[in-house]
Amino acid sequence: MIGFPFVIVTISFFTILILLTKKPRFTFDLIFAVLIFSIGFQHIYHILLINGVYTTFLPLRSGAYPLLFGPLLYLYFNFLSTESAKFKTIYLLQFLPFLLLLTVEGFLGDIPLNETPIFTTDPKFPLSNLIYLITIFLSVLLYSIILKYKIEKHKEYIINYFSNLSIWKNLSWIDWILGLYIVSNLLIPVLHIIYDDNSSFYFVILRGVILFLFVTGLSFFGIHQTIIFTHWKHFAPFTIESENISHIKSKELFTLEEKDSQKYKNSRLSENSISTMKIVIQTYMKNKKPFLDPDFTIEVMSNDLDISIHKLSQCLNAGMNMTFNSYVNEKRIEEIKLEIQKNKSEKLNFLNLAFSKGFNSKSTFNSTFKNITGLTPSQYQKQISSEN
Secondary structure, eight states, rough: TTHHHHHHHHHHHHHHHHTOOOOSOOOOHHHHHHHHHHHHHHHHHHHHEOOOOEEEHHHHHHHHHHHHHHHHHHHHHHHHSTTTTTGGGGGGGGGGHHHHHHHHHHHHSSSOOSSSSSTTOOOOOOOOHHHHHHHHHHHHHHHHHHHHHHHHHHHHHHHTSSSSHHHHOOOHHHHHHHHHHHHHIIIIHHHHHHHSTTHHHHHHHHHHHHHHHHHHHHHHHHHHOOSSSOOOOOOOOOOOOOTTTTTTTGGGGOOOSSSOOOGGGGGGOOOHHHHHHHHHHHHHHHHHHHGGGGBBBHHHHHHHHTTTHHHHHEEEEEEEEOOOOHHHHHHHHHHHHHHHHHHHTOOOOEEEEEHHOOOOOOOHHHHHHHHHSSHHHHHHHHHHHHHH
């Protein structure tokens, strides 16, 4: 237990060092570095206590640092999941609770340490435990709800953007970090207050373990996290080669009664527009086969067809009852099925076949194939062979 503060501070230091020397470095990396610093800095006080140093220096002794975690996690997620996000002055208002509690600690707190703490790992903060409990409880509760909502909205968005998903795109790792954030800064402190007696030391140990997992998980994923959205160059619009619509340019296909909007409720496509757009998309997918590229996104399709991302998403969702991700993966499975049928008597490397058709994950390929066909690839090949 005594080693936890040392480990947390050490991990925090090296994580910040890696982030500050990272290239390319983005705004969310800098926000993340501040988050890691706020976690590590408060543990310097624990290290001093362990070594018998009982400082009255408020920045070290403050118990307000958990009020920084929520706002910084929110800003980190916002800059990571939003294209071209810019810092706004209003964001600074989120740090007012931390500054307010820090000020109250300075004016009203019991600054001198009148007695040595019973446990060197259990610091004596300037104000009463109840004040910290209420303020931190409200902060953790508020930001947990906000972050969970934003994470779910992000997941809904990216299935209509990317053809291949990963933890670096859907940010599912933040769900686990959010759980550790709630446990370490909400559940454990509450239990600590309720059972503030001989069990105090055990809750300190438990919180130390959770905080260790919190900072270790944050550091590992934060260092590896890359930018989610990239800005593709605009390609030349895809030329439609169809007997029925070959004489029409893609951007002239749609006569909408309404203006473009990011929300479908303000920009409804007519049934005729959806039907025509479906033909355009199907022709594009059949002739160009862009889904063979594992990095294929709806932005690439939008640039190729010269149709807005929002209209394409609406056509897929409303006209085909599919997300972009599911539609593209279905096309990949169709190509794989054709290859299996052509080579039904040969022993195939299904993983290599999946990668050649645009998948970048074995688990995604297997689950998608099973969902569409009801069979595994090997079972499907056996069935095809037995039918002939």
